[in-house]
Amino acid sequence: MPIRGLASGLAVLACVAAAAGVVAPAPAAAHPFGDPQTVAISLDAARPEVVRVRWKVGGLDDLTVLGVALGVLPSDRVLLDGAVFYEDSDAAAVGPSPRFADYLRERITVTSDGRECAGAVAPPTDLARDGAAVDYACPGAVGVVDVAVRMLTDLDPAYQTLATGPGGARAVYTFDAYTHEWRLGDAxxxxxxxxxxxxxxxxxxxxxxxxxxxxxxxxxxxxxxxxxxx
CATH class of the missing domain: 1.20.5 (Single alpha-helices involved in coiled-coils or other helix-helix interfaces)
Known part of the structure; x- marks a missing residue:
């Protein structure tokens, strides 16, 4: 077949495929049904009154969505059809943002003996890979604490968080069940x-x-x- 005829044939096939809806898959949009976010809950070995919670995002595109919601990233990073294109610069912008630190302390809380523990966010070195850690200083040595996690559920209530603690303890945080009790020490x-x-x-x-x-x-x-x- 002559080259001109082959090109015409390919063009016709492309038009037919487009009309039939057979197109290349679009980039996945950020949604709560991908890899779940996680938190690791532990007691500081040197400070028995400090509870450490490390949060890691599930899908990297969720970092982009969160950055847009916090006003750290421009809104055009989420396309009109909901598609999100994650870039390495997104984590670099969100990680050191004071808005992100405030969001962490607001959406993750720790209570010991009925009193809320004050959270301090350590500046993330690699938010995408290592997540972010928050140290919660409680009024005294910690025994049993209540940890509430509501990360990203304000963006979509379907988000869930898988949590791990000492001794292989595990829990699942959801929109409706966002508080769990953890035994971290003997106090x-x-x-x-x-x-x-x-x-x-x-x-x-x-x-x-x-x-x-x-x-x-x-x-x-x-x-x-x-x-x-x-």
Missing amino acids: VPAAGGGAGTGRGAALQIGAVVGALLLLAAAAAVLARRRRVAT
Whole structure:
């Protein structure tokens, strides 16, 4: 077939394929049904009052969507059809952003003994690969804590987060179940510790009073015997 005829034939085939909807697949749009995001929850070995939570995004295109939502990236990074093209510069822009740090502290919270722990975000060195870590300083040594994770569920409630903790503990965070309890240390809750101390003090006082009563009774018996003997 002459080259001109071959070119014409390919053009016709291309038109037919386009009309039939047979086109090259478009880049995947960011959505909550890809790889899940993760959090790793642990206790700082050197600081028993500090809980560390490391968050990692599931799909890199979700970093782009988050950056657009936070106003760190321009809105045209998400196309009209929802397609998202992730670029390495996206993570570099989102990672050090104060808006991202505020978002982490707002969407991930830690509570110990009924009191919220203050979070401090460490500047990520490689957000796409290593994620971001937040250190939560609690009022005292940590035993059992409540960790709430609501990352990205404000963008779409279908997002889920897979969580891991000490000793192989695991949990799944969802839009409706965003708080889980984690045992990270052996510290006794302040309320329980106070109650135990009160009970111990009461027992000690009771023992002292009982001993004094026994001594008084013994002294009375001894005095009575002496009077009888005389």
